[in-house]
Amino acid sequence: MKLSEMKASSHGTVSSLGRDERFLNRITSIGLTEGARFQVVKNDRKMPVLVYVRETLLALNRKDCEKIEVMEVRG
Amino acid sequence: MNCVALLGQPNSGKSTVFNQLTGSRQHVGNWPGKTVEKKDGTYSYNNAKYTLVDLPGSYGLSGNSDEEIITEKFIKGGEADLVCVLVDASQLERSMYMLADFAGMDVPAILILNMMDVATGQGKKIDDKLLSERLGIPVLPFTAADGKGFEGLKALIEKELKTPHKLITAPELGQANGSGSADSGKMLSDGNAKYAWISEVLENVTKTSGEDYKLSKFDNVLLGPFWGKVATIGIILVGFLAAMLIMSPFMSVASMLPKLLGAPIANFLTGLHVHPWLVSVFSLLIPNTIYFCISMAAFVFGVNIVFGFLEEIGFLARAAYQFDGALSKLGLQGKAVAPILMGMGCTIGGASGTRVMDNWGQKMLTMMVVWAVPCASIWSVMPVISGMFFPAWGTALVCLGIVAYIFVLMFVVSRVFGKKLVPEDSRSGMIMELPPYHKAHWKYIIKEAWIKCFDMFKRALKTVTLVSVIFWRFPSAPPEMWRAVFCIRSEPLLNL
Secondary structure, eight states: OBGGGOOTTOEEEEEEOOSOHHHHHHHHHTTOOTTOEEEEEEOOTTSOEEEEETTEEEEEOHHHHTTOEEEEEOO | OEEEEEEEOGGGOHHHHHHHHHTTOEEEEEOTTSSSEEEEEEEEETTEEEEEEEOOOOSOSSSOSHHHHHHHHHHHTTOOSEEEEEEEGGGHHHHTHHHHHHTTSOOOEEEEEEOHHHHHHTTOOOOHHHHHHHHSSOEEEOOGGGTOTHHHHHHHHHHHHHSOOOOSOOOOOOOOOSSSSHHHHHHHHHHHHHHHHHHHHHTTTSOOOOOOOOOOHHHHHHTSSSHHHHHHHHHHHHHHHHHHHHHHHHHHHHHHHHHHHHHHHHHHHHHTTOOHHHHHIIIIIHHHHHHHHHHHHHHHHHHHHHHHHHHHTTHHHHHHHHHHHHHHTTTOOGGGHHHHHHHHHOHHHHHHHGGGSSSHHHHHHHHHHHHHSOOHHHHHHHHHHHHHHSOHHHHHHHHHHHHHHHHHHHHHHHHHHHHHHSOGGGOOOOEEEOOOOOOOOHHHHHHHHHHHHHHHHHHHHHHHHHHHHHHHHOTTSOHHHHHHHHHTTTHHHHTO
């Protein structure tokens, strides 16, 4: 599923960040890598998605989140 | 000459360290052939002079933007005798990414663990001695914003320039994992290798809590889709009131200058039989120019104190989150909210606030949009002047029309210039950290605002003097004419 479809306070791991190098560079340097485990903190309609990863709270543009493939992890 | 370079991600407090070390001995220019701002400065310690270079803000050194290419070239070129790598101690794992990127370079370095006060406040402990042992370079726990540890930092830089240390460990890069194109595959595996290296280096140095993040009650409101926007706008309006309170004493004192100084100087000089031409220079031109420049600088001072405070406590990042959607329609991203809002107080402040933008194109586009935003004095002139010509309902209509026109103007500007300045394929949405709420360091905020305001005063003095001289020599314009022209922008505020 896409990161933008995850519900608030659910957990997941990143399966694919896409292949756009510029985006990959930015997103990696701020803490999101393939395989990284994260928590979705807030996901409201038309708003950036708030993701907690590597002890950092990140706000990610909604359109960008539609390009990130994730797997939900329960428990 | 001892050349020291500062390297760190945008939120690492790099500019705080730079400003505190160099004070006003700074020079801002451009990197040769590039539209990237170059900041360098000097400071003295134990009778030796040091040059400090603030490397352009980037998240890594992978050569994906002009900023990163410049930084990489500068370090590899060996121009810096020592590189100070800054990381945020409260988010050590993530912010060590810059060090992981730097690790491949064969240059002496020290590591500064900045924002130790925040890390300590979160109950985090960092074993800096163990970290230093593993890295092979000195590690300095630091809090730049409280301005205290700088003697220690200067002493460490002095020592390291004499007996330099280089990193003894680096991530293993270059193992492509076969997926995707060669470049993106390498980038992905390198990214993982860097974080693996970081975990290795940080093992037993600090504990990473695996706890979930919980939004505070305040954040739940502030980040909400509707009430959050209302609260954000409310807080900013209160901020503007505070900015006006801060600047009003300076402005009212300055406004008295022409009246207080004009007549006595004129009388005194006329008594000495000085040529009337010179009398009017000293009694009219100079006091009025100074008055106008002080007013402008006071604007910048007030707006910068308030926005410095809002930024430091972590509010501006949340405002950027709120307005990312609206601003992306203009081809900008959430971060542009700060300069645009500052522009409502003072256009100069807003234009100088565009330095937070990621690249030159976005910076220019934001600046153009800031111009469309009326500043505080225009907000007050609008109803006053339209009130002279129209009845109350007409005044309201005119003001509404102007506000609507502002939005149209912003839209047109972004359509006309947006494609060129921020090409579609280079548009990047907001990827931004929402920092934990910090305590404000007032001394630092005031000092920063003072540096900006003094800089503004100097620039204004040059421009205003030139313009006043032109108006003043204008044969058909009586002296009151140019005075009125310059005062009209600031006068209404004094009467608030």
